[in-house]
Amino acid sequence: MPLPPDVHPQSGYRLPPPRRDGLDDEARKVFDRYADPKGGTLAGMRGPGGVRLHSPKLAGMATVINRYLRFEAGFSGRVRELAILVTAREHDSQFEWFAHEAEALKEGVPAAVVDVVKHRRPVDGIAETDAAIIQLGREMFGRHKVAPETFARVHKIFGDRGTVDLVSLMGEYAATAALLTAFDNQLPDGQEPLLPP
Numbered sequence: 001m002p003l004p005p006d007v008h009p010q011s012g013y014r015l016p017p018p019r020r021d022g023l024d025d026e027a028r029k030v031f032d033r034y035a036d037p038k039g040g041t042l043a044g045m046r047g048p049g050g051v052r053l054h055s056p057k058l059a060g061m062a063t064v065i066n067r068y069l070r071f072e073a074g075f076s077g078r079v080r081e082l083a084i085l086v087t088a089r090e091h092d093s094q095f096e097w098f099a100h101e102a103e104a105l106k107e108g109v110p111a112a113v114v115d116v117v118k119h120r121r122p123v124d125g126i127a128e129t130d131a132a133i134i135q136l137g138r139e140m141f142g143r144h145k146v147a148p149e150t151f152a153r154v155h156k157i158f159g160d161r162g163t164v165d166l167v168s169l170m171g172e173y174a175a176t177a178a179l180l181t182a183f184d185n186q187l188p189d190g191q192e193p194l195l196p197p
Contacts, residue, residue, distance in 0.1 A: 070169070
């Protein structure tokens with residue numbers, strides 16, 4: 001499928017790829033991390049990191065926040081990836097979903113739970129923590145209001161700091177979804193969309 005006319009063929013979004021030689025030393029470290037296939041990012045330079053590098057200071061700060069929320073906040077990989085998938089689905093972010101669906105399965109999110117999120121099915125019968133995360137995301141992003149009982153359910157599981165960090169993780173990926181939408185990040189060549197329309 002041909003790229004939209006305003007999407008750069010090398011980057012896969014509406015800006016050319018960032019150039020390493022135009023960056024300061026700190027931003028070059030971020031660039032090198034995104035360019036390295038083992039650098040810890042799922043999408044590398046073709047993902048939101050490549051877009052953010054057009055604002056080098058933002059890229060550096062976003063990297064620190066993202067690293068904390070993904071790997072240092074104390075969430076299991078299953079919780080982390082489910083929260084990201086719920087956020088991607090609530091924003092219909094094909095790129096974000098594509099980048100995280102396989103990772104979620106690898107981290108132990110059951111395929112049945114992925115399908116609940118993907119197809120916006122009821123949360124009846126799934127694990128309490130999974131159901132609480134899904135309901136939180138649906139209310140936060142879909143209804144723009146979180147019911148007291150939903151908040152209490154999440155808070156009982158995650159406590160004060162965990163609830164703040166969980167909402168912040170989901171907010172971080174909502175910001176990423178906005179970035180991906182505005183810059184029209186394309187899926188890799190030959191990749192069909194995974195989310196239903």
